[in-house]
Amino acid sequence: MTAQVIDGRKIAAALREVVAEERDTTRACGGRFGLTTISIGENAAASAYLRRIERTAEQLRVPHRSVRLDGSSPAEEVLAAIRELNGDESVSGILVLRPLPSHLDEAKVFAALDPVKDVEAVHPENAGLLALGTPRYIPSTAAAVYHVLDSWLADMGEEPSAFYRGSRIVVVGRSNNVGKPAVSLAYAKQSAVTSVDEWASVGGRLGAHTRRGDVLIVAAGVPGLIRAEHVRAGAVVIDVGINIVEGEGGTPCIVGDVALEEVVGRARAITPVPGGVGPVTDVWLIRNTVLAARYAMGAR
Numbered sequence: 001m002t003a004q005v006i007d008g009r010k011i012a013a014a015l016r017e018v019v020a021e022e023r024d025t026t027r028a029c030g031g032r033f034g035l036t037t038i039s040i041g042e043n044a045a046a047s048a049y050l051r052r053i054e055r056t057a058e059q060l061r062v063p064h065r066s067v068r069l070d071g072s073s074p075a076e077e078v079l080a081a082i083r084e085l086n087g088d089e090s091v092s093g094i095l096v097l098r099p100l101p102s103h104l105d106e107a108k109v110f111a112a113l114d115p116v117k118d119v120e121a122v123h124p125e126n127a128g129l130l131a132l133g134t135p136r137y138i139p140s141t142a143a144a145v146y147h148v149l150d151s152w153l154a155d156m157g158e159e160p161s162a163f164y165r166g167s168r169i170v171v172v173g174r175s176n177n178v179g180k181p182a183v184s185l186a187y188a189k190q191s192a193v194t195s196v197d198e199w200a201s202v203g204g205r206l207g208a209h210t211r212r213g214d215v216l217i218v219a220a221g222v223p224g225l226i227r228a229e230h231v232r233a234g235a236v237v238i239d240v241g242i243n244i245v246e247g248e249g250g251t252p253c254i255v256g257d258v259a260l261e262e263v264v265g266r267a268r269a270i271t272p273v274p275g276g277v278g279p280v281t282d283v284w285l286i287r288n289t290v291l292a293a294r295y296a297m298g299a300r
């Protein structure tokens with residue numbers, strides 16, 4: 001079997017059209033939207049994301065501002081920046097780029113966000129709503145994963161609810177940002193769900209779990225972690241990993257967590273990196289920023 005390579009850029013282009021309409025309707029109803037990203041220190045994957053956000057926000061004509069703080073900024077300075085944005089009516093959405101420097105407590109930083117502006121659903125109130133199956137915001141990365149899957153199913157002429165109900169979904173990685181939201185959304189689709197973290201690999205049981213997945217979602221941040229031997233024949237493989245590695249001559253290159261050239265011989269469909277889930281993520285973030293303006297209107 002040779003897997004179909006799913007074109008995330010095409011899916012992102014179609015989603016941009018939808019978001020442009022939502023933006024126009026929101027503006028016509030008096031909504032005020034704007035995204036502010038906060039970067040603390042330097043990280044190659046975060047910079048790659050920031051560049052995408054800048055481009056997509058500009059294409060969609062949604063105002064974006066980037067606040068850059070030094071990697072050694074004390075917690076009080078970060079919290080003060082968040083409080084200021086919480087009170088700024090021109091800002092509907094706030095995104096704090098990960099990873100945070102190790103001296104900062106991620107939970108405290110996320111809890112300082114105004115929940116209505118927390119477009120990634122990392123504030124405990126929003127994470128709780130998502131876990132309960134009644135999300136205020138669907139976090140962009142997990143949303144992008146299922147949007148890509150749904151688009152592919154539509155192309156295949158498969159009925160989504162029957163597909164999800166009949167599938168076992170295995171999620172590799174369980175961070176609060178990516179893995180756990182992907183699991184919560186799989187529950188909502190009534191799939192059978194398995195979640196594994198690094199201990200599965202350490203214990204040599206990764207393949208035993210991943211080979212059971214009809215859908216395999218990989219968000220570990222480990223280049224080439226998933227090889228052909230880890231994949232069920234005919235599975236749909238969604239590679240979320242964004243890893244910056246040194247290519248020939250030291251050129252930085254983006255690679256995923258899945259060894260595509262091997263897995264392509266075993267899966268039914270697979271998302272590439274770059275060009276898979278990544279391009280959809282930032283469009284969904286802008287979508288949430290527009291949605292945030294609607295919530296803000298309701299809250300006024």
Ligand SMILES: NC(=O)C1=CN([C@@H]2O[C@H](COP(=O)(O)OP(=O)(O)OC[C@H]3O[C@@H](n4cnc5c(N)ncnc54)[C@H](OP(=O)(O)O)[C@@H]3O)[C@@H](O)[C@H]2O)C=CC1
Nearest residue numbers: 141173174175178197198201219220221240241242278281
């Ligand atoms: N495409 C996109 O749109 C996006 C991509 N990303 C990318 O996705 C990846 C994951 O991001 P994020 O969740 O934030 O990363 P984190 O580092 O926060 O979490 C990684 C998770 O993967 C698990 N893990 C690590 N190594 C292994 C292993 N060898 N076997 C099994 N599980 C493992 C960790 O386990 P444990 O809990 O035991 O430590 C942890 O649960 C990164 O490459 C990131 O850049 C992130 C956001 C958006």
Ligand SMILES: Nc1nc(=O)c2c([nH]1)NC[C@@H]1CN(c3ccc(C(=O)N[C@@H](CCC(=O)O)C(=O)O)cc3)C=[N+]21
Nearest residue numbers: 045046048049052096097098242274275276278279281
């Ligand atoms: N709070 C937070 N949320 C995130 O979602 C988050 C984060 N922090 N920190 C960093 C990682 C990484 N990440 C990327 C998402 C898409 C691309 C992307 O679209 N990449 C293009 C390629 C880009 C290029 O070629 O430069 C692609 O996959 O095709 C990149 C990186 C989001 N992250």
